[in-house]
Amino acid sequence: VQLVESGGGSVQAGGSMRLSCAASGLTFGAYTMAWFRQAPGKEREFVAVITWRGGSTAYADSVKGRFTISKNNAQNMIYLQMNNLKPEDTAIYYCAVDRTVFMQTQAPEYDYWGQGTQVTVSS
Numbered sequence: 001v002q003l004v005e006s007g008g009g010s011v012q013a014g015g016s017m018r019l020s021c022a023a024s025g026l027t028f029g030a031y032t033m034a035w036f037r038q039a040p041g042k043e044r045e046f047v048a049v050i051t052w053r054g055g056s057t058a059y060a061d062s063v064k065g066r067f068t069i070s071k072n073n074a075q076n077m078i079y080l081q082m083n084n085l086k087p088e089d090t091a092i093y094y095c096a097v098d099r100t101v102f103m104q105t106q107a108p109e110y111d112y113w114g115q116g117t118q119v120t121v122s123s
Contacts, residue, residue, distance in 0.1 A: 001023075001024070001025040001026055001097070001112045002023070002024045002025050003021055003022070003023050003095050003096070003097065003112055003113060003114035003115075004021065004022045004114055004115070005019060005020065005021050005093065005094065005095050005114045005115065005116060005117040006019070006020050006021075006022075006117060007019040007020050007117060008093060008117030008118045008119045009118075009119070009120070010120040010121075010122065011085055011119075011120070011121055011122075012121070012122055012123075013085060013086055013087055013121055013122065013123050014084060014085065015085050015121070016081070016082060016083045016084075016085065017082045017085060017119060018079055018080065018081050018082070019035070019079065019080040019082070019093055019095075019117060019119070020077060020078075020079055021033070021035075021077065021078045021079070021080075021095030021114060022075075022076065022077055023076045023077070023078070023095075023097065024076065026076070026097065026112075030052070030053060030099075030100070030101045031051075031052040031097055031098065031099055031100075031101075032049055032050065032051050032052065032097070032098045032100065032101060032102070032103050032104065033049070033050055033052060033071065033078045033095060033096065033097050033098075034046065034047070034048060034049035034050070034069075034095070034096050034097075034098065034104070034105075034110065035047040035048045035049075035069060035078075035080045035093060035094070035095055035096075036093070036094045036095075036096060036107055036110075037089075037091035037092065037093045037094070037119075038091055038092050038094070038116075039088075039090060039091040039092075042091075044094070044107045045060065046060050046105040046106070046107070047059070047060055047063055047067065047080070047093070048060065048063065048067055048068075048069035048080060049069070049103045049104070049105065050069045050070070050071055050078060051101055051103060052071065052073070053101075055071065056103065057069055058103050058105070060105075062088075063082075063089075066082065066083050066084045066085075067080060067081065067082050067083070068080070068081040068083075069081075078095060080093070082119070085119075085121045086121060087121050087122065087123045088121075089119060089121050090119060090120050090121050091118075091119060092116040092117065092118050092119075093116060093117050093118075093119050094113055094114050094115075094116045095113075095114045096110035096111075096112060096113050096114070097110060097111055097112040098110045098111060099111050
């Protein structure tokens with residue numbers, strides 16, 4: 001199983017960025033996929049989650065209304081569209097897969113992780 005994130009970089013506050021996560025080696029079925037982030041000196045925190053089959057979504061309160069998680073089943077990709085970025089969004093962003101349908105928000109519940117991509121938002 002391999003998850004590879006891309007699309008990170010630097011942007012000014014108020015700007016937008018789209019992250020992508022390519023998944024391989026999984027037999028997709030009843031999974032959920034999520035984005036987490038980790039800022040320096042902080043614990044990894046939940047950002048957004050999507051179910052692979054139905055496409056149900058959930059978001060952390062801190063990003064609700066600004067971030068959108070989506071998927072492309074045919075290409076085994078998930079995305080995170082981030083708008084109105086704030087300096088506090090600066091972190092390494094990780095995609096993750098959980099082999100259940102329970103839309104978990106806790107990192108230990110996830111089975112596979114990507115290597116992460118850095119997002120830096122300057123004020």
